[in-house]
Amino acid sequence: MMSAFIKMDNIEKYYESSGNVTKAIDRISFEIKEGEFIGIMGESGSGKTSLLNILGTVDTATAGHIYFDGKDITKMSEDERAEFRKQNLGFVFQNFNLLDMLTIQENIYIPLLLTGKKGTDVMQKTDKIMEILEIKAIANKYPYQVSGGQQQRCACARALVNNSRLILADEPTGALDARNSEKLMEMFTEINEKFKTTIVMVTHDPFSVSYCNHIFFLKNGKISYELYKGARGKEQYLAAILDAQNI
Numbered sequence: 001m002m003s004a005f006i007k008m009d010n011i012e013k014y015y016e017s018s019g020n021v022t023k024a025i026d027r028i029s030f031e032i033k034e035g036e037f038i039g040i041m042g043e044s045g046s047g048k049t050s051l052l053n054i055l056g057t058v059d060t061a062t063a064g065h066i067y068f069d070g071k072d073i074t075k076m077s078e079d080e081r082a083e084f085r086k087q088n089l090g091f092v093f094q095n096f097n098l099l100d101m102l103t104i105q106e107n108i109y110i111p112l113l114l115t116g117k118k119g120t121d122v123m124q125k126t127d128k129i130m131e132i133l134e135i136k137a138i139a140n141k142y143p144y145q146v147s148g149g150q151q152q153r154c155a156c157a158r159a160l161v162n163n164s165r166l167i168l169a170d171e172p173t174g175a176l177d178a179r180n181s182e183k184l185m186e187m188f189t190e191i192n193e194k195f196k197t198t199i200v201m202v203t204h205d206p207f208s209v210s211y212c213n214h215i216f217f218l219k220n221g222k223i224s225y226e227l228y229k230g231a232r233g234k235e236q237y238l239a240a241i242l243d244a245q246n247i
């Protein structure tokens with residue numbers, strides 16, 4: 001039985017710049033269970049990235065609360081938030097965000113060094129995760145020497161190596177072709193099933209989101225629709241996603 005893991009309670013986000021106020025998130029509440037693979041869809045400007053940034057504690061909500069395992073993460077200081085991210089979260093971005101002067105392998109184990117781990121433990125973990133993501137053969141290459149798909153799998157390995165409980169991915173397939181997108185989504189699914197890692201993925205791609213088992217559709221900063229895969233087959237689910245997009 002999966003337990004309640006993340007609870008968003010009436011989150012609001014307003015941006016204010018030179019006297020203009022934009023309402024990006026308009027009182028959103030939802031719950032995520034541990035081990036879910038969540039998709040967040042919605043047209044440009046609907047608030048997807050704002051929501052992900054607030055959940056990831058890289059930005060703060062204007063109002064409302066987020067409970068992570070019962071702890072209110074909206075009440076933490078900046079230092080506490082940094083520590084929280086280091087202990088619990090892994091981030092995957094559209095443009096991979098790898099460090100060019102480090103090899104693939106070094107890019108992955110840097111987060112472990114940052115948390116004070118060292119020696120053979122670091123190498124074993126890095127090795128294991130590279131094997132799962134099929135990037136062991138390119139361990140000593142630099143990011144510019146490998147394909148976009150391989151770079152993104154390296155970014156995923158970096159996000160996972162710390163035993164992150166929650167992976168936040170913002171358009172992870174946005175810069176990938178169809179074949180690499182499919183491969184990445186298959187690996188996300190494998191990670192989600194094997195390690196029970198909770199994944200929250202923002203995307204506007206119906207095909208990518210069809211790998212998620214629970215989807216929120218955003219419109220004007222509100223949840224306009226919610227969809228569960230349930231017992232649907234892949235094609236049936238994709239059809240339901242396309243229908244929901246048109247509502």
Ligand SMILES: Nc1ncnc2c1ncn2[C@@H]1O[C@H](COP(=O)(O)OP(=O)(O)OP(=O)(O)O)[C@@H](O)[C@H]1O
Binds near residue numbers: 049
């Ligand atoms: N830093 C900011 N300052 C002012 N307004 C912002 C800022 N970031 C986002 N917004 C506004 O907030 C609203 C929601 O933006 P957000 O980036 O969350 O949407 P999104 O669904 O992720 O869009 P996209 O798919 O285009 O990335 C938009 O109207 C946007 O213009």
